[in-house]
Amino acid sequence: MTEQIDNRNVIQNVLDLYPFNVQNVSLISMKSGRTTWLVDTDEGQKVLKNTQIKPQKMLFIAEAHEHLQNNGLSIAKIHRTKNGAITVGAEQSAFVLYDRVEGNEVIYYNEEKLMETMTFMAQFHQLSKGYVPNPESKKRGRLGKWHKLYRWKLQELEGNKKIAQSLSTDPFSMMFLEHVDNMLQRGREALQELDEAPYQNWTREWIEASGFCQQDFTIARFIDTEDGLFMKELHSITYDLPSRDIRILINKVMKKMSIWDSELALKMIRAYHSVHPLTEDQYKVLWTDLKFPHLFCSIIHKYYLGQKASWSDEKYMWALQNIISLENSKSEFLNQIPVLVKSINDTKEGE
Known part of the structure; x- marks a missing residue:
């Protein structure tokens, strides 16, 4: 497949479907x-962009892109072909074409940009509502x-x-065993909470709103422009x-800091x-969802399945220590939900 998508004739044939005069094409990555x-x-x-994904799945994503674009989100304009197709299928992969946006890289350690990312995420969710996917698309969901x-x-x-025992x-297994029971307990508590009304009600409401989430909201998706x-x-x-x-974004930020910062988490929220x-x-x-030990489960999953072949034992140990420090320092934050939620709701817009 790589040979096919890197073939100049294939690329040219795809680009010929679009209403633009192509002057030059260069590989980015x-x-x-x-x-x-x-x-x-x-x-x-x-x-x-060519992605190794079934065209029906790309159709679901591409039309969501256009839905956000049409609703006014600051997102690169996606283009349709001369015949009105938003994706071009090629066996088990699909092409999409969108505008290049120029600007500066956004980093996690800039608090101002982090807050802008959170407001952007909020706009994303607000503008996602009302999305009606193409009947031919392959939908994906966890609602x-x-x-x-x-x-x-x-x-x-x-x-x-059991494997660790x-x-x-x-050394990794020994450290894992020191903390796994606490993580299992937190996970079970979180699982029980899903039986309560808040999760059930919000799920029904979001289904009715026909909104979606990005599922991996990272700063790498952004560019910082004058606007x-x-x-x-x-x-x-x-x-x-x-x-x-x-x-996912809060956990990602805290993971980079190796400790849970409740003040920063509240600012983001x-x-x-x-x-x-x-x-x-x-x-x-x-x-x-913050209570459930997602990050702990993730590093343990990677280790025992050997997913990171390039990682040394020392890197795995460092990663586990990092996650344990983060999860343990999160406890006080998790236990103060009534007070913290009130402080969030009392916040006036613009403060």
Whole structure:
């Protein structure tokens, strides 16, 4: 497949489908099942992306991109072909074409940009509502499926615990065993909370709103322009609660700091709240998802499945220590939900 998508004739045939005069094409990158090219045209620079994904799945993502674009989100304009197609299928891969956006890189350690990212996320969720996907697209969603996900992760953690108990001289396994019972307990508590009204009600409401989340909301998707943050592309979407994106980004930021910073977490949530305020019950769902040890499960999963072949034992140990420090320092924050939620709801817009 790589040989096919790197073939100049294939690229030219795809570009001929679009209403632009192409002047030059240069390869930008080839990684993680995605290849991108910079395309110089008579109407400015474009980015052509080929992803190893079924065209029906790309159709779901691409039309969501256009839905956000049409609703006014600051996102690179995606283009349709002369015949009105938003994707071009090629066996088990698909092409999309969108404008290139120029600007500066955004970094996690700039608090001002971090808050802008949270307000952008809030706009993203607000503007995602009302999305009606093409009947031919392959939809993806986890609405109402959190029970299954939590159970699967807890069962895997239990299984890896048994493996660790048989590796008595393995330093990673020894450290894992010191903390796994606490993480399992927190995970089980979170699982029980999904049976309560807040999760059930918000799931029904979000299904009715027909909104989606990005599922991996990272700063790498953005470029900093004179007009503010701009999303370079829509990498993926799924039907799920907005809290999933909030949880993933907050965890990602705290992971880089190696400790839970409650003040920063609240600032991030308040920035989000100023644009897309959540109810007290909806914040309870966010707290449930933050309580579940997603990051702990992730590093344990990677280790016992050997997913990071290039990682040394020392790097695995460092990563586990980092996650344990983060998860343990999060406890006080998780136990103060009534007070913290009140402080979020009392925040006036613009403060």
